[in-house]
Amino acid sequence: MENPRPPATLADVAERAGVSRQTVSNAINNPDLLRPETLVRVQDAIDALGYTPNHAARHLRTRSSRLVGLRLTPAQEFTANMAMDRFVRALVEAAREVGYHVLLFSGGPVAEGDVPDPLGGYDDLLRSTAVDAFVVTDTYLGNPQTVELARRRAPFVAFGRPWDDPDATHPWVDVDGSSGVAAATTHVRGQGHERIAWLGWEPGSRIGEDRRAGWFRAMAAHGLPTAGLEAAVADSVDAGRAAAGVLLDNGATAFVCASDTLAVGALHALGDRGIAPGRDVAVVGFDDSQVAQVMGLTSVRQPLEQVAVELVGALTDLLSAAEHPDAEVLLTPSLEVRRSSTRG
Amino acid sequence: MENPRPPATLADVAERAGVSRQTVSNAINNPDLLRPETLVRVQDAIDALGYTPNHAARHLRTRSSRLVGLRLTPAQEFTANMAMDRFVRALVEAAREVGYHVLLFSGGPVAEGDVPDPLGGYDDLLRSTAVDAFVVTDTYLGNPQTVELARRRAPFVAFGRPWDDPDATHPWVDVDGSSGVAAATTHVRGQGHERIAWLGWEPGSRIGEDRRAGWFRAMAAHGLPTAGLEAAVADSVDAGRAAAGVLLDNGATAFVCASDTLAVGALHALGDRGIAPGRDVAVVGFDDSQVAQVMGLTSVRQPLEQVAVELVGALTDLLSAAEHPDAEVLLTPSLEVRRSSTRG
DNA sequence: ATGAAAGCGCTAACAG
DNA sequence: CTGTTAGCGCTTTCAT
DSSP states (O other), rough: OOOSOOOOHHHHHHHHHHHHHHHHHHHHOOOOGGGGHHHHHHHHHHHHOOOOHHHHHHHHHHOOOOEEEEOOOOSSSSSHHHHHHHHHHHHHHHHHTTEEEEEEEEEOOOOTTTOOTTTTTHHHHTTTTTEEEEEEEEOOOOTTHHHHHHHTTEEEESSSTTTOOOTSSSEEEOOHHHHHHHHHHHHHHTTTSSSEEEEOOTOOOOHHHHHHHHHHHHHHHOOOTTTTOEEEEESSHEEEEEEEEHHHHHOOOEEESSSSSHHHHHHHHHHHHOOBBBBEEEEEEEEOHHHHHHHTTTEEEEOOOHHHHHHHHHHHHHHOOSSSSOEEEEOOEEEEGOOOOOOO | OOOSSSSOOOHHHHHHSSSSSHHHHHHHHHHGGGOOHHHHHHHHHHHHOOOOOOHHHHHHHHHHHOOEEEOOOOOOHHHHHHHHHHHHHHHHHHHHTTOEEEEEOOOOOTTOOOOOOOOTTHHHHTTTTSEEEEEEEEOOOOTHHHHHHHTTOEEEEEESSOTOOTTOOOOOOEEOHHHHHHHHHHHHTTOOOOOOEEEEEEETOHHHHHHHHHHHHHHTTOOOOOTTTTTOSSSSHHHHHHHHHHHHHOOOOOEESSSSSHHHHHHHHHHHOOOOTTTTTTTEEEEEHHHHHHHOOOOOOOOOOHHHHHHHOOOOHHOOOOOOOOOEEEEOOEEEGGGOOOOO
C-alpha cells in the first residue's frame, strides 16, 4: 500500500524541506540557483515524498505539454505499414531521451467513398494545446496535410520529403530510397548478374518513382541494358508473381523490387519454375520487413532509428529556437544481404 | 494564415456570446442547463472562434488527462511484436471513441545483463498524473509489473491473463489461445489428416503451454494419438525447420504451430523434401502476421480490435465507477484458412 | 438559468 | 540566494 494518498505537491516538499515553494521549483528547474546545502535538503525531501511535478499544472503554466502527436492512419500504404511498428518504437525512444512522450491519435473512421480529412484529428489537438508539435509520416502522394498544417502555423516535422511542394519550408527527414535501390542493384551486379530487372509499382507514387530511379541510374552506371526488364504493378504478391514470370521470360536473372511484397511475389515465380533463389536468380526487396527476415530475403533497410533521432532533433530545434531551423535531412538506407541474392 | 494568435479561451467565447465564462463552460459540459436560445448563441461563438477547451487547464481542474499510457518494451516476444502494430492501432481507435488518447512511453534502455525495471517509466507518469490509467500488455512469464502496479494502486487494465497470480483482482482481457489451436487442429482433421503434430515452444511460457493444451485436447477429442508428434523448440525459423523434419520422419502429415515463425520453419522443411504445403501436408501458424498473409499460411488470428474495445470498456468502468469492475474477458480467436492447410 | 468567487499546482517576474 | 505575488484556463461550489 504505497500510494493511497494523492501524489505529493510542491507545497508538501517545501514544507518538509523548510523552504518556500518557489525554492523547490528552482531546485528542479534551475538547480544552479540554490546553495548546495539547500539543494541537498530539498532533494532529500523530494526523494522522501516521491515527488514528481504535476504534469497538468506545469503544462498550463509553461504552455508546453512535452508531448508530440503522431497520427496513425487506419489504412496506410502496405509497405509503410510494415515499417511503422519499428518507427514508432524508435520515435518513442528518441523522444524519451529529450523528455518527450508520444501521443497517438487517429483521424477517425473514414466513411466509405469519402475523402479523408487531411487534418482529421490534428485540429483539436492543436487548439486544445494538447501537444507541442506533430510528427507527420504520410507525406506520400501529394498528401495535403503538410500544406494545411503549415497554413495553420502548426509546429511539425515530417518523415518524408515534400515531394509535391517545392515551397515547403518545414523541417523534414527522409530516406534516400533511390540510393538504397542503386546499392541493391550494384550488389546483385557484384554477384555476377547482368539482366537485372526492376519490379516496381504502378506510376503515381513519388516514392516508387524515386526507387525506380535508383535502379535505372545504377544500371546505366554499370553499362547494362534495361529494355524489357521493367514491370510496374500493384503492390501485391500475386501481381509481383505474374510480373516476375514475364520478366523471367525476358531473360532476367535478378530482381530488384520496390517492396518486400513484390519480392515475395518474385520468389513465388521462381518456385513456380523450380528455380533456386540466390544461386540461380537473385531477389532483393525493400523495407526489411519481418517477411524478409523470416524468408531470408535480401532487402533494403531504412535507418528508422536514425530517422527518429533526426526528427526529434529537428523538433527540439523547432520548439526552442524562434528562427526557422529548416532542417532537411536525407539518410542513406543499408542493404541487409541474405541468401535470396547470394550464391554462397 | 489561419491561426497566428494563440487559441481562443473560454473568456473569449464568453465575451463574444455576451455571457459569463461559466455559462460557456456549462454549454460544453452541461448543455441541458442552458436555455436553448442561449445555447445556440454560445455555440455560434464557439464555432466562430474555433474554440476548443484547453487540455492542460481542464486536466488540472478535473484531475483527468483523458490519456491512457501504453508502454512499448524494446524487445518483446517476437510473436507478440508482430501483432503489436495491429493492437496499437485498434487501441488508439477504441480509445478515440470514448474521448481518450494513447500516450506511448518506453521503460528506457536496459543495461546489458541488467534486470529491466518492471515499473520503468510507469512511476513518473503515475506521480505526475500524466495519464489516467495504463494498458499493460506484456503480462507473460510472471512479469511482476501487474503486481507492482496493483500495489501502487495504479489504475490499469491488462491484455493478458494474470497467469501466475491467482489473487489478482485487476480487469483483464485475453484471447483463448487454447481454443484457437483446438480449432486449428479440428480444421486439419477435417482435411483428412490424422498424424497432426504440435510444433511448439520450449516449456516455461504459459502462453505456449496454453496453446499446446488446445492441440492436446482436440487430439483427444478426435481420438487421435499424440505420441512422437510433438516438438518444443525456440521460436525461430531454423529451429522450426529442424524440428518439423523430425516430425515428418515420425509420419506427421500436418503441423499446428505455436507461432507463424515456427510455421514458416515447417514450410521450409516441406520445401526441403519437395512436399507441397496444403495438398500433401497441412501447416497452421499462429497470429496471422504479415508473414502468414504473404505466404498463404493458414493462421490463428487474435481479435485484437475486439480486445481493444473490451479493454477500453473496462478502463472507462474502472475510472468512472468507484466499485471494482473486475472484468475478466476471454475472447475466441478465429482461423484464417489459406492454402497451406487446404487441398483445394 | 446565469453569474461571482475560489482554487487546481505550477512557474515567471520581481522583491528582499 | 530565497520568498512573495500573480495568474495560466478551466470547473466546482454557491448565490442570485
